[in-house]
Amino acid sequence: MNAQTMGRKNLKDLLERYPFASSYFKDNNLPLEGNRDLTLEEYFGQFDEEAREERALDVDLHYRQLGEFIKQMNAFLGHEEDRVQTVTILPGTDKSGKGEEFGELTIAQGEIVCIVGPTGSGKSRLLGDIEWVAQGDTPTSRRILINGEKPDRKWRFSTKDKLVAQISQNMNFVMDLTVYEFVELHAESRMVENRGETIGRIIESANALAGERFTPETPITSLSGGQSRALMIADTAILSKSPIILIDEIENAGIDRKQALDLLLSEEKLVLMATHDPILALMGDRRIVIKNGGIHRVIETTEEEREILSTLEEMDRKLLAYRSKLRNGEIIGKL
Amino acid sequence: MNLVTISGPPSSGKTAVILKTIDALKKRGLKTAVAKFDCLYTDDDRLYEKAGIPVKKGLSGALCPDHYFISNIEEVVKWGVEEGFDLLVSESAGLCNRCSPYVKGIRAVCVIDNLSGINTPKKIGPMLKSADIVVITKGDIVSQAEREVFASRVNTVNPGAVILHVNGLTGQGSYELSTLLFDESEGMETLVGRELRFPMPSALCSYCLGETRIGEKYQMGNVRKMDMEGKN
Numbered sequence: 001m002n003a004q005t006m007g008r009k010n011l012k013d014l015l016e017r018y019p020f021a022s023s024y025f026k027d028n029n030l031p032l033e034g035n036r037d038l039t040l041e042e043y044f045g046q047f048d049e050e051a052r053e054e055r056a057l058d059v060d061l062h063y064r065q066l067g068e069f070i071k072q073m074n075a076f077l078g079h080e081e082d083r084v085q086t087v088t089i090l091p092g093t094d095k096s097g098k099g100e101e102f103g104e105l106t107i108a109q110g111e112i113v114c115i116v117g118p119t120g121s122g123k124s125r126l127l128g129d130i131e132w133v134a135q136g137d138t139p140t141s142r143r144i145l146i147n148g149e150k151p152d153r154k155w156r157f158s159t160k161d162k163l164v165a166q167i168s169q170n171m172n173f174v175m176d177l178t179v180y181e182f183v184e185l186h187a188e189s190r191m192v193e194n195r196g197e198t199i200g201r202i203i204e205s206a207n208a209l210a211g212e213r214f215t216p217e218t219p220i221t222s223l224s225g226g227q228s229r230a231l232m233i234a235d236t237a238i239l240s241k242s243p244i245i246l247i248d249e250i251e252n253a254g255i256d257r258k259q260a261l262d263l264l265l266s267e268e269k270l271v272l273m274a275t276h277d278p279i280l281a282l283m284g285d286r287r288i289v290i291k292n293g294g295i296h297r298v299i300e301t302t303e304e305e306r307e308i309l310s311t312l313e314e315m316d317r318k319l320l321a322y323r324s325k326l327r328n329g330e331i332i333g334k335l
Numbered sequence: 336m337n338l339v340t341i342s343g344p345p346s347s348g349k350t351a352v353i354l355k356t357i358d359a360l361k362k363r364g365l366k367t368a369v370a371k372f373d374c375l376y377t378d379d380d381r382l383y384e385k386a387g388i389p390v391k392k393g394l395s396g397a398l399c400p401d402h403y404f405i406s407n408i409e410e411v412v413k414w415g416v417e418e419g420f421d422l423l424v425s426e427s428a429g430l431c432n433r434c435s436p437y438v439k440g441i442r443a444v445c446v447i448d449n450l451s452g453i454n455t456p457k458k459i460g461p462m463l464k465s466a467d468i469v470v471i472t473k474g475d476i477v478s479q480a481e482r483e484v485f486a487s488r489v490n491t492v493n494p495g496a497v498i499l500h501v502n503g504l505t506g507q508g509s510y511e512l513s514t515l516l517f518d519e520s521e522g523m524e525t526l527v528g529r530e531l532r533f534p535m536p537s538a539l540c541s542y543c544l545g546e547t548r549i550g551e552k553y554q555m556g557n558v559r560k561m562d563m564e565g566k567n
Contacts, residue, residue, distance in 0.1 A: 027457050027491040028464075056433055056460035058533055065464070069494040124507050132511050139362065139510065159490045159498050165479045174450055174477050185453075186480040189487040236479045 006063045007041035014040070020073050020191070024066055029055070040066075076160045077191070084163070084243035085109050085147050087130065087270060092142035094294025095122070100142075102298050105288070109243070112261060112271045114281045117290030123274050126290060127246055130272070131164045132156060140293065165240040167232055168248035173220040179203060179231065180216035186239050198238065206234035209260050226254015233260045237267045247273040250280065252316065253323075258283065279316055282309040336415050337422045338523055339516050340436055342429045342462055343446030344455075348472035349426050350379045351503025352446055354386055357424075358506065359513035365421040370411040372404045372427035372436075379426075389418065400427065401434040401535050408436075409526050416524055422517050435461035437532040441523070442516065445496075448473040449485050456488040461533040463489070468515055469496045472503050 015021055015036070025032050035043055044059045052059070086108045091100035107113050115123050125140060133144045133151045145151065146163075155163045175182060183199045192198050199216075207213050210230035214223060223231060229250060236245060245264050250257050261283060264271050275281050282305050289297040325332055343349050350371075357367045368389040371379050375394065383390035391411055395403035404427050415423035427436050429445075437443035445466035447455060450473050456463060463469065469489050474482050486498055497515065501508035540556040 023491055024494075027488060029457065053534065056435075056533065058461065058465065061465055065492075065494050069491065072490075072494055124505055128507055128510065137514065139359075157497050159486045162483075165483075166474075167479060168475060170476060171478050172476055173481065175453065175481060182480065185484055189484045232478050232480070240479055240483065 006067055007039065007044075009040050011038055011040065011043060012036040018070050018073070020077075021066065021070060024069050028062070030062075072158075072160070082152075082161075083109075083147075083268075084270070086145075087244065088145040088148060089126075089130070089295070090143040090145065091295070092129075092134075092136070092138075092140040094140075094292045094296075096292060098294065100294045100296075102295050105295070105298055106148075107270055107272070109268050109270055110265050111286075112265070112273060112284040114284035114287040115272060115274045115290060116276060116281060116287055117296075121290045122293035123290050125293060126288070126295070127164070127272070127274075130244065131162075133163065160241070162242045164244045164246050165236050165242035166246045166248070167229075167236055167250075169251060171232065173223070173228060175220065177220055178216065179214060179218050179220055179223070182220050183231075183235060183239070186235060190239055190241065192239065202231075202234045202238050205238065205263055206231040209234060209255050209263065211254050211256075224254055225251065229255050230260070234263065237264045237269065243268075243270060245269045245271050247271065247275075249275050249277065252277070252279070252320075279309065279312050282306065282312070336412075336420055336523060337442075337517050337521055338412060338415070338425070338526075339422065339442045339444060340425045340427070340438065341444040341446060342427045342434075342436055343470075344432070344448075344451065344459070345428050347446045347448045347451070348501075348503040349428070349446045350382060352470055352472060352501050352509065352512070353424055353426060354382065354388075355501070355503060355506035355509035356513045356516065357386070357388055359510040360422065360517065363513075363517075365517055366419070367422040367424060368415055368418065368420045370408075370415075370423065370425045372400060372407075372425065374400045374428065389420070399535070401429075401436050404436050405531065405535070408438075412523075412526055424516075429459070429462040431536065432458055432462070433460045433536045435465060435531075435533045435535070437461070437465055438526060439530050439532055441526075441529070442467055443532070444468045444470060444516075446470045446472060447489070449477045449482060453481070453485055453488055456485070456492050464493050465532050466493060466496055468512070469493060469498045470501050470508075470512060471498065472501055474500045475502050475504070 022032065047055065047057055086106050088104055088106045090104050091102055093099055115126065117123055129138050129140060129142045130144055132138060133155045134142050136143050154161050180199060183202050184195065187195045187198055203216055210227045212224065212227060214227050250260065257280065261271060273280060273284060281287055282301055285301060287299050288295055289299065322332060341349055341353060353369060360367050369383050370391045371377060372393050377392065380390045380392040391414060393403065393407055408425060411425065412423065443466045445463050447463065449471060471486060471489065489498055499508055499512055501512055540558050541553055546553050
């Protein structure tokens with residue numbers, strides 16, 4: 001649509017055909033009430049030069065941006081869900097320019113892959129390469145394939161189709177809303193149908209992950225650390241459209257981590273987890289070892305390691321039991 | 336030389352993003368310099384110097400910062416061309432949400448942060464709405480949900496922009512940003528004859544000229560009164 005044809009469009013028709021366009025007017029502080037019978041040209045014509053200056057209104061820019069917005073939303077609503085079944089990393093080089101020696105690494109939906117290595121070793125760059133779907137054009141020269149093929153450029157630039165969602169230790173809720181309002185806001189921005197049901201499911205799942213229950217009316221800022229993490233994970237699992245979830249450690253308090261990972265996998269996510277916690281690391285199917293900016297090794301979790309994992313989990317349960325005894329004001333004795 | 340104008344509200348992370356991005360440009364062998372515009376005070380020029388980046392600093396003092404910017408940018412460009420930089424970055428704070436220092440045909444980047452609240456995209460004028468690239472910072476401290484909601488609000492007010500998430504502390508995303516800032520085929524020598532994308536806010540009243548006394552009889556020129564009767 002060029003500016004001229006846009007200008008002749010009747011607002012009522014436009015909004016009937018593209019109901020989502022009302023959010024464009026709303027977020028740009030352009031009132032619609034009482035104006036629906038006007039054409040766009042008449043609508044913007046109501047603002048004289050002074051009013052345009054006053055509101056910092058650029059009519060040509062609005063024609064272009066509204067046209068672009070409608071185009072993007074149509075593409076978003078119309079396209080079939082592109083399932084990301086696998087992500088493949090093709091080797092590049094480490095910081096000294098030495099080639100990485102892992103052949104190729106394919107991570108499939110429903111798999112957990114951990115990333116280990118010292119701080120500054122290049123974990124962020126690896127995640128950056130995946131998020132930017134690198135095509136030999138990043139410092140590591142790695143290439144990323146999606147479903148075995150060279151990926152669509154939309155993964156790089158679209159805000160609606162982001163490849164990676166992140167959950168990390170130092171994240172907080174900064175909005176002043178109740179749990180329900182918060183999840184509703186997210187659902188709105190994701191244009192989810194049957195919102196009430198989805199919101200209910202998220203709050204239910206979050207409560208199943210967190211030890212202590214919270215209600216939809218609880219303000220998000222008063223959730224405990226464990227409850228916050230549980231809500232972030234449940235919300236990301238169910239509402240975020242990104243097929244890959246990146247987790248940067250999950251603190252071991254107030255949340256069932258095993259169940260949290262299961263929830264992500266049941267929502268058909270690929271899970272990448274940067275962690276040095278042996279329990280989390282061994283929960284993964286494989287782990288990538290990063291050294292000097294490159295992928296040094298890819299280790300498959302061995303049978304022996306899985307047995308050790310159960311011992312570690314047993315120790316962990318003991319520690320948590322002591323913690324809750326302390327919390328309840330009990331005397332610590334032998335368990 | 337390529338010129339990029341970067342602006343954004345105070346403390347949104349402009350300098351941190353620019354420093355990390357120039358790191359990435361340096362590795363590609365590109366010579367980048369910065370012109371920092373601010374109002375009363377800045378010591379960001381020292382941060383640039385410390386990183387070995389050529390820098391010029393301009394403080395607008397008693398003048399409107401954006402008016403000051405546009406009256407000085409040509410001299411800065413001249414400096415850049417003479418020094419033979421590949422890329423010159425101008426950094427300025429959008430202090431009144433109405434400002435926009437962007438020039439037609441010159442790449443414009445707006446930096447805003449996740450902590451500023453989800454209604455912020457609605458409140459910022461041409462500085463956000465007419466930018467080519469919008470960089471969103473501080474994503475590491477808010478939840479995934481808030482990041483998604485914030486980015487979608489930015490997308491609604493500026494659907495034409497490329498939106499990137501950059502972490503000014505770790506530099507995550509800055510390499511990606513750097514690839515969008517320099518284009519060999521886009522050289523420029525001067526800004527003379529070019530135009531602003533949007534007119535700057537106008538103000539010319541007695542207080543602009545130094546009046547300090549309060550009262551109706553001292554208010555002259557372009558004066559506007561609040562509506563005290565209406566419901567707003």
